[in-house]
Amino acid sequence: MRHLADIPRWCDDVTDSANPTRFARRSLLKAAVLGRRDEPGHITLSAPAGGAAVAHNSLVYAVTGRILDVSPHILVLHTDRGEQRFPLAAATEAWRGGSIAPASLRQGDRAIVRRSLPGGPVVDRIWAEIGRVTGTILDREGPNGLLVDEGPAKGRRIVMIGPEATGRIQVRFPRLVPGYLIDVIGLKRDGFLQALIPATSQPPYRAGHPPAAPMVNGHVPDPVSGTAVWHEPGEEPENLLGLAYPALDPETSCERGASGAMACSGEKDAVDPHDTGPGCVRLPYLSVGSVLRLRNDCAERTRLLPVTSCGATARLFCDRCVTCGTSRKGRIADLTMASFVELGGALEVGCFNATMMIGG
Amino acid sequence: MLTALREVQIPLLAVMLLGACAAKAWRQLSSHPVHRDTGPTGLFPVYLRRPATVAMYLAELGLGLGLIATAGRLGHAGPGLPATLVRTGTALFFLIAVGALNELRQRRPDSGCGCFGELSETPIGLRTIARSGLLCASAIATLGVPPLRMPSSSAEAELWLAALAFELALIAFLSPELGEILVRLGYSEPCELRRLPVGRTLSALHGSSQWRRYAGQITTATPVDVWREGCWRFVVYPGVARDRHVDIVFAVYLQARRPAIRAAVLDADTDEILALIETHESAFF
Numbered sequence: 261m262r263h264l265a266d267i268p269r270w271c272d273d274v275t276d277s278a279n280p281t282r283f284a285r286r287s288l289l290k291a292a293v294l295g296r297r298d299e300p301g302h303i304t305l306s307a308p309a310g311g312a313a314v315a316h317n318s319l320v321y322a323v324t325g326r327i328l329d330v331s332p333h334i335l336v337l338h339t340d341r342g343e344q345r346f347p348l349a350a351a352t353e354a355w356r357g358g359s360i361a362p363a364s365l366r367q368g369d370r371a372i373v374r375r376s377l378p379g380g381p382v383v384d385r386i387w388a389e390i391g392r393v394t395g396t397i398l399d400r401e402g403p404n405g406l407l408v409d410e411g412p413a414k415g416r417r418i419v420m421i422g423p424e425a426t427g428r429i430q431v432r433f434p435r436l437v438p439g440y441l442i443d444v445i446g447l448k449r450d451g452f453l454q455a456l457i458p459a460t461s462q463p464p465y466r467a468g469h470p471p472a473a474p475m476v477n478g479h480v481p482d483p484v485s486g487t488a489v490w491h492e493p494g495e496e497p498e499n500l501l502g503l504a505y506p507a508l509d510p511e512t513s514c515e516r517g518a519s520g521a522m523a524c525s526g527e528k529d530a531v532d533p534h535d536t537g538p539g540c541v542r543l544p545y546l547s548v549g550s551v552l553r554l555r556n557d558c559a560e561r562t563r564l565l566p567v568t569s570c571g572a573t574a575r576l577f578c579d580r581c582v583t584c585g586t587s588r589k590g591r592i593a594d595l596t597m598a599s600f601v602e603l604g605g606a607l608e609v610g611c612f613n614a615t616m617m618i619g620g
Numbered sequence: 621m622l623t624a625l626r627e628v629q630i631p632l633l634a635v636m637l638l639g640a641c642a643a644k645a646w647r648q649l650s651s652h653p654v655h656r657d658t659g660p661t662g663l664f665p666v667y668l669r670r671p672a673t674v675a676m677y678l679a680e681l682g683l684g685l686g687l688i689a690t691a692g693r694l695g696h697a698g699p700g701l702p703a704t705l706v707r708t709g710t711a712l713f714f715l716i717a718v719g720a721l722n723e724l725r726q727r728r729p730d731s732g733c734g735c736f737g738e739l740s741e742t743p744i745g746l747r748t749i750a751r752s753g754l755l756c757a758s759a760i761a762t763l764g765v766p767p768l769r770m771p772s773s774s775a776e777a778e779l780w781l782a783a784l785a786f787e788l789a790l791i792a793f794l795s796p797e798l799g800e801i802l803v804r805l806g807y808s809e810p811c812e813l814r815r816l817p818v819g820r821t822l823s824a825l826h827g828s829s830q831w832r833r834y835a836g837q838i839t840t841a842t843p844v845d846v847w848r849e850g851c852w853r854f855v856v857y858p859g860v861a862r863d864r865h866v867d868i869v870f871a872v873y874l875q876a877r878r879p880a881i882r883a884a885v886l887d888a889d890t891d892e893i894l895a896l897i898e899t900h901e902s903a904f905f
Contacts, residue, residue, distance in 0.1 A: 282845050285867075285891075290854055292893050293869040293884040464728075480812045480850075509848040511818050544812030547847035618850060 286549035287566070320378035322601040324498040327371050327388065332363045335383065337371065340499060346373060346383045354386040355608055357447045357456055362386055370448070372498075374601050387607045390597075391448035391492055392459060393417045395573055396467040396531045397438050408442055409530050411573035413504075414494055418452035419444060425456045432458035438529040439466045441576060445610055448492075459489070459610030460579045467531040470578050473542045473590070480544050480618075486592035487581040488554065488614035489574065490600035490607060496568065501602065503552070504571025504594040507543040510534065531576065539575030541590030544618055553617040554593055558584035559604025568596065581611035592616050624779045625787070626765050629758040630691050632787060633710055636755060637684035641677055643736040659734015660720035663727070683710045691768045707762045714756035721749045735797065742796035751794035758787075811851040811874050818846055821853045821872050830883040834868050837861050837885075848874070861885060866894060 290296075323344065325337035335346045354362040356369070365371070369388040376384045395410035395417070404426070406419040419442070421429055433442055441463055444455035465471070491504060533539075546552075548567050555562040571594035581587040593616060597607065605612045661672040686706035694702070721733055725744040733748045742748075771777040792798050822843075825831050837859040844867075845856040855870045865888040873880040885895040 286845070286847055286854070288891060289856060289867065289869045289884075289886065290849060290852075290871070292886055292891075293854065293871045293882050294852070295882075475807050476810055476813070479810050510815060512846055512848065538813070542813055544810075544850040545815075546849050549847065550849050 283549035286547070287551050319499055319501060319598055319602050321375050321604070322372060322499070322598045323375070323383075324370075324372045324598060327365055327367055327369045329367060330363060330365045332361070335362065335365075335371075335373065335386065337373070345381075346375075347381055349376070349382050349384065352382075352384055352386065354388065355390065356388040357454075370498075372597055372601055372607070374604075385601075385606070387601075389448045390445065390607050391453045392443070392445045392490065392607075392610070393419050393453045393455070394443040394459070394489070394491065394577075395441070396529065396576070397436065397440055397442050398529050399438055400436060406436065406442065411533055411570075413570045413572070414491075419446075419455050420449075420452050421455045429455060429458050432460070433462040435462060439468075441467050443489075443577065443610070445608055457608060457610070460577065463576075463578055467529075467576050468536055470536055470539050470576050473538055473540045476542050480542055483553075483555075483615045483617040484541065484543060484592055485557075485588045485613075485615050486541050486590045487577075487579065487587050487611050488556070488593045488595055488600070488603075488605070488616075489577075489581075489591055489611045490595045490597050490605065491571075493597060496596060499598050500568060500596045501563075501599050502566045502568030502596055503554070503599060504569040504574070504596075505543075505546055505550070505552075505567040506539065506541075506571045506574040506591060506594070507545055508567070508570045508572070509545040509547050512547060533572035533575050536576060539590060540578035541588075541592055543592065546618070550618075552593070554595075554603065555615040555617075556603040556605060557587075557613040557615055559612070561604045563599070563603055565593075565595070565599055581613050583609055583612045585613060587611075587613040624776070625783045626761045627768060628780055628784045628787065629762045630687055630707075630765065630768060632784065633755065633758055633762070634684045634687040634691075636791075637680045637687070637710070640736050641680040641684060644677060644680075659732065660717070660724055661734065663720065663724060679713055683713060686710075693767045704763060707759055711756055711759035711763070714752050714759055717752040718749055718756060721752060725749070742800075745796070747794045748796060751791060754790065754794065814874060816853070816874050818853070821846075821855065821874070824879050825855060825870055825872050825881060828881045830870060830881045834859065834883060834885070837866070838868060851875075858888070859885070861894065864894075865889065 323337065323339055323346070325339035325344065327335065328338050328343060329336040333348055335348055337344050337346065348362050352362050354360050354365055356365060365386065365388050371386055371388045372390070373383040373387075374385040376382045393408050393410065395408045395414075397406050398409050398416065399407040401407070404421045404423075406421070408417050408419055409415075410417055421436075421444075425446075429444060430436065433440075433444075436442070443459040444453070444457065445459050446456040447454045463470070488503075493500065496502075546567055548569065550567045552565055552567065553562060554565050571591075574591035574594045577591050578589050579591070580589050592614060595603070595605075600607065600612075603612070661669045661676065664672045683706060686702075687710060690703040690706050721744050724733070732742060733744045735748070771780055834857075838857045839859050840857060843855045843857050845854075847854050851874050853872050853874055855872065857868045857870075859866045859868045867886045867888050869884045869886065871882040883895075884893055886893055
C-alpha cells in the first residue's frame with residue numbers, strides 16, 4: 261500500500277517544468293485511453309528544447325516580431341522565422357498608445373500584426389508595444405503610480421497613469437486604492453506599463469470577495485459562455501497559441517507555492533485567487549495540455565486551443581464583455597496575446613464575448 | 621395571545637443567536653473560511669476587523685447562553701436584574717445590527733450581511749434589515765416576562781405553538797439564507813468541480829483489475845505524469861512489454877466508489893496503441 265507522502269507532486273507550471281514534453285503528450289494519451297483518437301479536432305503540442313510547449317496548430321492570422329522598418333506601404337518584421345515583409349493596405353490601422361498612421365510606428369518596437377486573410381501577405385491591424393496589467397492593487401505611490409499583483413503565476417507590475425489618461429481611467433476605476441482590482445491597457449515602458457485605456461469597469465467588491473457562482477446540478481454546462489481576455493506573454497513565447505485557464509486542477513498545479521511566499525510577505529491586500537473560490541463561473545477542473553474549442557462570438561471565429569498556464573486571477577473578475585452585445589458574467593479564458601489576435605480580437609478593446617467547449 | 625407571543629421570544633432569540641454563532645464558527649473552521657471583511661465588520665478599519673469579528677462571536681454566544689440561563693427562576697432572583705440585563709443587551713445588539721446593516725447597504729451595496737457565517741451572499745436588502753428589526757422588537761417584548769414555565773393546558777400549548785409557527789414563518793420570509801439552505805440540501809457537486817486528492821485516485825487504481833493486469837509490465841513505483849480533465853484523472857506509468865518501451869495510461873473516473881477505469885498501452889516511441897481496455901460506463905468527456 262503506497263502512502264500519500266510517497267507520491268510526488270506533479271507540477272503543472274509550464275515555464276518552470278524541466279520536461280515540457282509531458283504536457284505535449286497529454287492530449288494524445290487522453291485520446292488513446294478514451295478511444296477518441298480518430299475524432300476530429302485533435303491538437304498536439306510540440307516541446308522545443310528548454311522552452312515551453314508550443315501549439316502545433318500554427319498561427320494563420322497573427323504574427324509577432326520586432327519592427328525593422330516601416331513605410332506607408334510596407335512593414336518589415338523580424339520574427340522567429342527571420343525577416344518578413346508585409347504589404348500595408350490603405351485601410352491598415354496601427355496602434356501605439358492610440359490610433360496612428362502605420363508609417364509612424366518606430367523601428368525596434370515589439371509588434372503583433374493581424375493578417376487580412378489566413379496566411380495572406382497583407383495586414384489589416386498592427387499593435388506596437390501594447391501591454392496590459394490585470395490584478396489587485398497592492399500599493400499606491402503618489403497620484404499616478406500603482407503596484408499591482410497579477411497573481412502567483414505572474415508576479416507584480418508597476419503601472420503609471422499619465423495625466424492624459426487619469427480621467428478616463430478613474431471613470432471606470434473609481435477606487436485606485438490597495439485591495440481593489442484593476443485592469444488597464446497601455447504602452448509597455450522600461451519597467452512599467454503606462455496605462456492609457458481601462459480594459460473593463462472596476463468590480464465594486466474588494467479583490468478577495470468575488471461573488472459566488474450559482475450552483476450547478478448534474479454536469480457543468482458545455483459549452484460555457486462568458487468573457488475572453490488576453491494577457492502579456494511574460495515568460496511564454498510571444499507566438500504561443502494557448503490560454504491561461506482559470507480552474508486548473510488544484511491537486512496538480514503549482515501556483516500555491518508562490519502564493520505562500522506572498523502571504524509570508526505580510527501584504528494585507530495581496531489576494532491569492534486560489535483562496536477566493538471558483539469566482540462567478542463554475543468551470544470544470546482541467547490541466548495544462550487540455551484542449552478547448554474557443555469561439556469569438558463577435559468575429560465568429562473558432563480555434564482549438566491548449567491550456568498553457570494558470571489563469572486563476574481571471575476568477576476575481578465577475579465582469580461582462582460588451583464588445584458585441586452583453587456577455588454572460590465572468591471570465592472563462594485568459595488568452596495569450598497571439599491567440600486573442602488569431603481569434604479576431606482587438607487588443608485595445610481588451611475582451612470579446614466567447615463560447616468555450618471543453619474537450620475540443 | 622400576546623402573552624404567548626412574548627413567552628416564545630426567549631427560546632427563539634436564544635436559538636437564533638446560538639445558531640448564528642455556531643454557523644460562523646463552522647464556516648471559520650471549514651476549507652473556505654469567511655473573510656473578516658464580510659458583513660458589518662467590513663465597516664471597521666482593517667486592524668480592527670479581527671477584534672470586531674471576535675467580539676461579535678462572543679456577544680452572540682454570551683447573549684444566547686444568557687437568555688437560556690436567565691429564562692427560569694435564576695434570572696429573576698432579586699428584582700429580576702440578570703434577566704433584564706441580558707434581554708436589554710439582546711435588544712441593543714439587534715438594534716446595532718439594524719443600524720450597521722443599513723450603513724453597510726449604503727456603503728457597500730454588493731456586500732452580504734455576514735449573517736450565519738455568510739451563508740447567503742445575497743446583497744443586503746430591506747428584508748435582511750427588517751429581520752434584525754423584528755428580532756430587536758422580539759427582544760424588547762421579552763422585557764418583564766416572568767420566568768418561563770410549561771403550558772398549563774393543551775389549549776395554551778397550542779397557542780404557543782401557533783405563535784412560534786407564525787414567527788418562524790415570518791423570519792423565514794425575511795431570511796435570504798433559507799433559499800440557499802434548501803438549494804444546498806439538494807445539491808450534489810458535479811464531478812467536474814469536485815476536488816479529489818491524487819492519493820485517492822491512485823488507491824482506487826491500485827485496487828482495480830486493470831492495474832493487476834498491467835502491474836507486471838510497469839517499471840517504476842510512481843507515475844511519470846498525473847493530470848485531470850473534468851471527471852477523469854489520467855495516470856501514466858512507463859513500462860516494458862515484449863521488449864518495447866511503452867507508456868501505460870490509466871483513466872480513472874472521479875467518483876468516490878467503484879470508479880470506471882480504462883487503460884491503454886502505447887509504444888513510447890511511435891505512440892502506436894498496443895492494447896486498449898475499454899469499459900462501457902457512461903461518463904462525461
